[in-house]
Amino acid sequence: MSVSATDNWPKVEAQSKSCLPERLVKLIESHRGDENPQGALIEVLHAVQGHFGFLGKEELDAVAQLMQVPAAKVTGVATFYHFFRLRPRGKYIINVCMGTACYVKGASAVAQRVQQELGIEFGETSPDGIFSLVSSRCIGTCGLAPVVMIGEEVFPKVQPDQIPAMLAKYKKLAAEPPPGD
Amino acid sequence: MAGDVAAKYNQLAQQAKETLAKRSEDEKIRIQVGWATCESAAGADDVAEAFRKHILESGRSDVVLRRVGCTGRCSREPIVSVMLPGKMPVKYEQVTGELAGEIFHSHVLGGSAVASGILDSDAYKPLKYELYLCGGPKCQHRLPWDAKQAFKDSVSAAGLEHEIALSDASCFGLCGRAAAEDVVFVLVRPSNVVYRVTRPEDVEEIVQKHLKGGRPVEQLVSKDEPISRRFFDLYGDVAFFHQQSRIALRNSGIIDPRSIEEYIYYRGFAALAKVLGEAKPASVIEQISQSNLRGRGGAGYPTGTKWRMAASQQADRKYIICNADEGDPGAFMDRSMLEGDPFSVLEGMAIGAYAISNGGESAISGYFYIRAEYPMAIKRVTAAIGLARKWGLLGKNILDSGFDFDVDIRLGAGAFVCGEETSLIHSIQGERGQPHIRPPYPTTKGLWGKPTVINNVETLANVPAVIDFGPKWFSQIGTERSGGTKVFALAGKVRHTGLVEVPMGTTLREIVFDIGGGPPGGVALKAVQTGGPAGGVIPASQIDTIVDFDTLTAAGSIMGSGGMIVMDQTDCMVDIARYYMSFSQDESCGKCTPCREGTMRMLEILTRICNGEGKSDDLDKLERLGKLIKKASLCGLGRAAPNPVLSTLKHFRHEYEAHVNEKRCPVGKCPMKAVTRAEPVPSAVQFVAESGGRA
Numbered sequence: 001m002s003v004s005a006t007d008n009w010p011k012v013e014a015q016s017k018s019c020l021p022e023r024l025v026k027l028i029e030s031h032r033g034d035e036n037p038q039g040a041l042i043e044v045l046h047a048v049q050g051h052f053g054f055l056g057k058e059e060l061d062a063v064a065q066l067m068q069v070p071a072a073k074v075t076g077v078a079t080f081y082h083f084f085r086l087r088p089r090g091k092y093i094i095n096v097c098m099g100t101a102c103y104v105k106g107a108s109a110v111a112q113r114v115q116q117e118l119g120i121e122f123g124e125t126s127p128d129g130i131f132s133l134v135s136s137r138c139i140g141t142c143g144l145a146p147v148v149m150i151g152e153e154v155f156p157k158v159q160p161d162q163i164p165a166m167l168a169k170y171k172k173l174a175a176e177p178p179p180g181d
Numbered sequence: 182m183a184g185d186v187a188a189k190y191n192q193l194a195q196q197a198k199e200t201l202a203k204r205s206e207d208e209k210i211r212i213q214v215g216w217a218t219c220e221s222a223a224g225a226d227d228v229a230e231a232f233r234k235h236i237l238e239s240g241r242s243d244v245v246l247r248r249v250g251c252t253g254r255c256s257r258e259p260i261v262s263v264m265l266p267g268k269m270p271v272k273y274e275q276v277t278g279e280l281a282g283e284i285f286h287s288h289v290l291g292g293s294a295v296a297s298g299i300l301d302s303d304a305y306k307p308l309k310y311e312l313y314l315c316g317g318p319k320c321q322h323r324l325p326w327d328a329k330q331a332f333k334d335s336v337s338a339a340g341l342e343h344e345i346a347l348s349d350a351s352c353f354g355l356c357g358r359a360a361a362e363d364v365v366f367v368l369v370r371p372s373n374v375v376y377r378v379t380r381p382e383d384v385e386e387i388v389q390k391h392l393k394g395g396r397p398v399e400q401l402v403s404k405d406e407p408i409s410r411r412f413f414d415l416y417g418d419v420a421f422f423h424q425q426s427r428i429a430l431r432n433s434g435i436i437d438p439r440s441i442e443e444y445i446y447y448r449g450f451a452a453l454a455k456v457l458g459e460a461k462p463a464s465v466i467e468q469i470s471q472s473n474l475r476g477r478g479g480a481g482y483p484t485g486t487k488w489r490m491a492a493s494q495q496a497d498r499k500y501i502i503c504n505a506d507e508g509d510p511g512a513f514m515d516r517s518m519l520e521g522d523p524f525s526v527l528e529g530m531a532i533g534a535y536a537i538s539n540g541g542e543s544a545i546s547g548y549f550y551i552r553a554e555y556p557m558a559i560k561r562v563t564a565a566i567g568l569a570r571k572w573g574l575l576g577k578n579i580l581d582s583g584f585d586f587d588v589d590i591r592l593g594a595g596a597f598v599c600g601e602e603t604s605l606i607h608s609i610q611g612e613r614g615q616p617h618i619r620p621p622y623p624t625t626k627g628l629w630g631k632p633t634v635i636n637n638v639e640t641l642a643n644v645p646a647v648i649d650f651g652p653k654w655f656s657q658i659g660t661e662r663s664g665g666t667k668v669f670a671l672a673g674k675v676r677h678t679g680l681v682e683v684p685m686g687t688t689l690r691e692i693v694f695d696i697g698g699g700p701p702g703g704v705a706l707k708a709v710q711t712g713g714p715a716g717g718v719i720p721a722s723q724i725d726t727i728v729d730f731d732t733l734t735a736a737g738s739i740m741g742s743g744g745m746i747v748m749d750q751t752d753c754m755v756d757i758a759r760y761y762m763s764f765s766q767d768e769s770c771g772k773c774t775p776c777r778e779g780t781m782r783m784l785e786i787l788t789r790i791c792n793g794e795g796k797s798d799d800l801d802k803l804e805r806l807g808k809l810i811k812k813a814s815l816c817g818l819g820r821a822a823p824n825p826v827l828s829t830l831k832h833f834r835h836e837y838e839a840h841v842n843e844k845r846c847p848v849g850k851c852p853m854k855a856v857t858r859a860e861p862v863p864s865a866v867q868f869v870a871e872s873g874g875r876a
Contacts, residue, residue, distance in 0.1 A: 082594070
């Protein structure tokens with residue numbers, strides 16, 4: 001990839017690099033020699049979201065500049081895919097699976113109860129910043145339906161009445177100081 | 182050159198064998214714990230940890246803990262197998278840390294199984310031998326006499342009936358490889374001997390010499406081994422399993438998915454060595470065509486034809502892509518395969534790459550396109566690629582053949598439409614995953630404008646088996662136009678949920694009732710949904726439909742990638758149709774109008790109907806709109822999106838009519854808000870009057 005030399009490129013480059021940790025800048029630069037460097041865009045966005053938890057506007061601009069892809073295209077890709085988030089999330093993501101198997105086994109009642117307990121809708125974050133509520137199309141563990149994921153933990157065969165205890169566990173975890181401190 | 186490849190492969194095989202021999206696991210007590218996303222969700226990691234501690238505490242060096250991929254018995258996970266040398270493996274279901282301790286002390290150390298925890302324990306009996314007779318509904322080589330009865334009589338006459346069990350198994354796929362004569366193959370566990378029985382005298386001899394005397398009858402032992410022998414050896418005693426024929430899943434739940442040695446030990450990469458050493462690319466394509474292998478992603482396009490089209494293109498570079506963007510809700514076959522046996526998919530890809538290379542004229546690169554939602558599958562495939570490179574099975578000059586091929590991983594980012602091949606290509610190119618019009622087909626002009634073959638995970642997992650065991654063998658398992666087996670992810674209202682691999686041509690009844698155990702709690706079956714949001718429902722009255730690409734399409738559904746959701750009388754078909762439509766509407770990429778606007782309008786109508794606000798002409802409107810979307814949409818997503826609605830309208834029109842005319846949901850699932858809000862319901866009363874009081 002050729003980096004187009006504009007008058008203020010050193011400034012733009014420095015500014016863009018300052019938005020991203022060095023590891024991500026290196027990742028982007030490692031693709032400059034690729035036959036088709038733009039192909040790395042989704043991989044880079046995954047890495048940026050992995051680091052920040054979401055894709056902020058400044059970071060997206062930095063990616064666009066450093067990869068020399070129009071900002072409109074970067075935004076287009078970031079908004080097209082469900083996996084990418086443009087806003088910060090709570091500490092734990094609650095993912096209620098709404099796949100067919102979960103749906104026929106009562107996922108909607110589970111979803112309702114979670115909303116009720118947290119007082120938020122899907123796509124929102126709880127006021128205390130602990131939980132973000134999302135639903136998923138299918139997390140592929142249909143044999144254990146209905147399934148809810150909190151963080152990395154998968155809860156199988158969830159009944160609505162189990163929700164308060166599940167939430168309490170993570171509220172407690174969030175209140176504890178991180179191990180080792 | 183040919184000799185070099187074979188020699189190189191034999192060297193690797195020897196190396197693998199020696200590594201495994203050093204572990205000498207066969208002589209040890211093995212505890213096998215499942216290891217896949219769903220197993221972990223069910224608590225398998227804690228169980229494995231518990232066993233590790235017990236082994237450590239006991240100080241026994243002859244007990245080993247193994248982790249294997251998932252066998253697909255989801256509802257009973259975590260599953261643990263205990264194998265004592267020379268004894269039949271015993272499997273436990275829903276194992277907890279506590280049960281793990283009990284199993285360890287009583288079974289592993291003490292030798293007596295913990296009866297209460299055994300998988301399908303109601304059917305468990307401690308037996309000396311178990312016999313499996315091959316068969317299956319489409320068997321063309323059935324003996325003119327009843328072999329099972331002959332065994333039964335002979336076993337009783339010998340007074341062994343309490344120590345021996347006889348079971349019907351599915352097709353072993355052995356007759357396609359031997360001379361086609363009437364024959365039954367009999368697998369004896371735990372001896373792991375397969376007999377070839379043609380005469381009643383053979384039965385008597387096996388019972389007397391082997392079952393009574395304990396010595397296998399050498400002259401009757403089959404020279405060929407069924408591909409699924411290891412699977413039967415481990416899991417054959419459970420009805421859920423022994424009615425399956427495992428080809429694509431041949432190693433899932435058997436090998437450690439992180440060990441290339443184990444894969445090679447079980448004939449892994451033998452097919453690749455065979456094609457690189459002996460076969461011209463054209464002959465590889467010919468073999469795949471003869472096998473009748475069709476694309477398992479859903480559309481059922483003949484794999485050989487696809488490869489031939491790409492091979493016929495002149496290009497400096499071509500691509501082969503493994504489509505692992507398994508987005509259908511209710512489908513998890515591909516995930517299990519990638520987590521349980523990533524090497525076979527990789528091997529299938531390498532064989533495909535060689536087939537389209539025109540003998541080295543075109544450089545070939547491969548891509549795995551995997552959903553980002555499958556972190557464990559990504560990890561396993563990444564590790565498998567690394568190991569294959571290290572062993573010289575990927576990269577430059579594979580097995581000294583002069584053929585180069587390497588694979589990269591690309592992650593999806595949560596867009597259902599990316600399973601569509603042109604969308605997938607855009608996604609790999611770092612763009613929005615929106616489809617474009619075909620032709621040109623990807624085989625002509627695909628990724629970065631180069632000829633590209635895109636195959637589904639399951640298709641590629643079948644390829645090494647086709648090459649290794651021969652196309653004739655593969656085509657005979659299956660129907661006339663669809664060779665081999667199909668893996669289904671059985672879920673919903675069925676007792677045994679999980680992965681089921683059966684020959685094409687098996688009936689839905691056999692899958693749902695014989696293997697799946699039917700709906701739980703004695704509720705009657707209502708319908709079976711196949712093909713996810715692109716498919717349709719098959720009503721209980723058509724439960725004897727056979728599964729194959731053409732018959733399911735004729736029945737108004739599709740094979741799809743293999744999701745199979747069982748629905749019982751408590752499920753509302755209108756609600757299900759609305760559910761799928763909301764999925765398709767949400768996933769519509771927005772590029773073409775019929776799909777973007779049409780699915781929205783259909784969803785509005787369906788939501789209205791479920792809320793008790795349906796209008797008299799809504800059903801006709803749904804039908805008209807559905808047909809239009811099917812005809813006019815740009816890609817497969819739009820063209821298939823109306824299927825769930827059209828098929829439920831066809832088979833369950835009365836349920837729609839109850840919603841619209843009587844403002845009543847027959848199973849009481851739909852909210853019918855309009856009805857509960859205003860009482861009495863003037864619109865409903867008025868409507869019933871208008872429609873002539875039709876109830």
